[in-house]
Amino acid sequence: MLTKKQIRHCLETMGEMFPDARCELNHSNPFELLIAVTLSAQCTDALVNKVTKNLFQKYKTPDDYIAVPLEELQQDIRSIGLYRNKAKNIQKLCRMLIEEYGREVPQTREELMKLPGVGRKTANVVLSVAFGIPAIAVDTHVERVSKRLGFCRYKDSVLEVEQTLMKKVPKEEWSITHHRMIFFGRYHCKAQRPQCEICPLLDLCREGKKRMKQKENKK
DNA sequence: AACTCGGGGCA
């Protein structure tokens, strides 16, 4: 496990590697962000943005989403995987916003997670990106990077990864931290072919050192 | 903890 100081160094380096790290999902208000993040599960944000470009022209409010038949909304997001369930969830979610939350996106994790299709990760993205409330959204990238570098233990659950990060990173940096780790994970510390050879963090990365040693033995 | 949903993008 890395120390707080080492983790800080890692995060700063990631910030230098990806100075523009931020949420890339199209949105102009919390409601649109909520829809976009819900759609983004298990698919790339580029694809989500392609769909929401037209979607947000047609649907502005929760009422708009439930005014059409389910089949129509499904067709409108058809190019995204899992679109049947996602369309169903969005309509259910919009009904809840109308009936229980006065058409406003709730601003607590507990309430957000009551919405269908909204888990802990989505709730944390909405909190931090839409409302500026400190949160660390742990997706596959954040989890993988945390485990490879040694921010946490290999066996940690997603929730444990989040709790460890919150403990080791100052609150003011939670939001930027998850974006930096996501960019680092997506473009550099990839799931398939991590670029350890050119990684500025190789010296303190337990997985990287292991991989480089294995490579050395093969020669 | 394991399984399922799922079309598009990329090697």
Add this chain to the structure above:
DNA sequence: TGCCCAGAGTT
């Protein structure tokens, strides 16, 4: 073709 993608819900 095969494999993965800014997960969530159910068993």
